[in-house]
Amino acid sequence: MSTIYEARAVTRSFDVAGERLDILKGVDLAVESGELLAVMGMSGSGKTTLLHILGLLDRPTSGEVLLDGVDLARAPDVRRNAVRASEIAFVFQFYYLLPEFTALENVMFPALVASGTGLIHRAPEGRAAREARARELLDRVGLSSRLRHKPDQLSGGERQRVAIARALMNRPRIVFCDEPTGNLDPKTASGVHALFRELNRDMGQTFVVVTHDIRMADAASRRVHLEDGRTVAAPSEAPT
Numbered sequence: 001m002s003t004i005y006e007a008r009a010v011t012r013s014f015d016v017a018g019e020r021l022d023i024l025k026g027v028d029l030a031v032e033s034g035e036l037l038a039v040m041g042m043s044g045s046g047k048t049t050l051l052h053i054l055g056l057l058d059r060p061t062s063g064e065v066l067l068d069g070v071d072l073a074r075a076p077d078v079r080r081n082a083v084r085a086s087e088i089a090f091v092f093q094f095y096y097l098l099p100e101f102t103a104l105e106n107v108m109f110p111a112l113v114a115s116g117t118g119l120i121h122r123a124p125e126g127r128a129a130r131e132a133r134a135r136e137l138l139d140r141v142g143l144s145s146r147l148r149h150k151p152d153q154l155s156g157g158e159r160q161r162v163a164i165a166r167a168l169m170n171r172p173r174i175v176f177c178d179e180p181t182g183n184l185d186p187k188t189a190s191g192v193h194a195l196f197r198e199l200n201r202d203m204g205q206t207f208v209v210v211t212h213d214i215r216m217a218d219a220a221s222r223r224v225h226l227e228d229g230r231t232v233a234a235p236s237e238a239p240t
């Protein structure tokens with residue numbers, strides 16, 4: 001395994017009503033190609049803040065965010081946007097599917113956007129190729145019998161499976177997930193945990209998953225904790 005993505009000495013502070021809040025105080029985190037990394041920590045510890053910085057949705061106050069060793073923290077927006085469109089995908093707690101579109105169309109959507117920008121080289125090109133890949137991905141997440149369903153005709157677990165299939169559409173290097181099972185009942189959540197593990201194992205997909213859910217963390221190949229603004233190895237990995 002090799003490091004594809006890295007946070008070095010990342011800090012993030014917020015100014016609120018004249019008061020300075022230091023949330024991230026020097027995070028060092030290397031993401032290895034092919035791993036399923038769980039990022040845990042108490043509510044308010046800065047997990048979402050860190051995920052947004054890694055996912056180029058936010059910039060650190062100081063420190064570096066390196067893709068293949070090249071710093072993106074201070075890169076111009078146009079460069080960051082291109083990387084975000086072509087190398088990265090997201091899965092969020094509340095799915096954010098397009099309500100008017102079917103499962104199949106939702107999954108095809110990122111490739112359609114990509115073809116409009118010309119940014120993405122790994123995305124399937126042409127309607128037939130896009131649809132074939134979307135069908136294959138929906139089949140992979142167990143939804144081949146729900147292609148024409150719209151989000152409000154799907155269960156929560158099925159919606160999250162559509163969102164996961166959509167995230168994989170353009171063959172991202174890394175998928176960042178924020179509490180992907182936070183809105184699901186335990187049984188449905190465990191199906192989604194198993195799906196992440198399978199996609200990681202069978203496709204070698206790299207995932208960084210922020211989670212409170214100990215069972216999600218159990219499905220991961222590695223765990224780190226955010227504590228007092230820094231990452232520490234998860235207690236379960238520490239010597240007992």
Ligand SMILES: Nc1ncnc2c1ncn2[C@@H]1O[C@H](COP(=O)(O)OP(=O)(O)OP(=O)(O)O)[C@@H](O)[C@H]1O
Binds near residue numbers: 016021044050
């Ligand atoms: N834009 C912002 N302005 C001010 N404070 C912020 C901002 N974003 C986050 N914070 C603060 O940073 C801290 C960390 O927030 P963050 O959302 O990263 O926590 P989290 O670990 O994801 O928590 P949870 O598990 O509840 O989702 C919180 O105390 C929050 O109030």
Ligand SMILES: [Mg+2]
Binds near residue numbers: 047048049
């Ligand atoms: Mg959060």
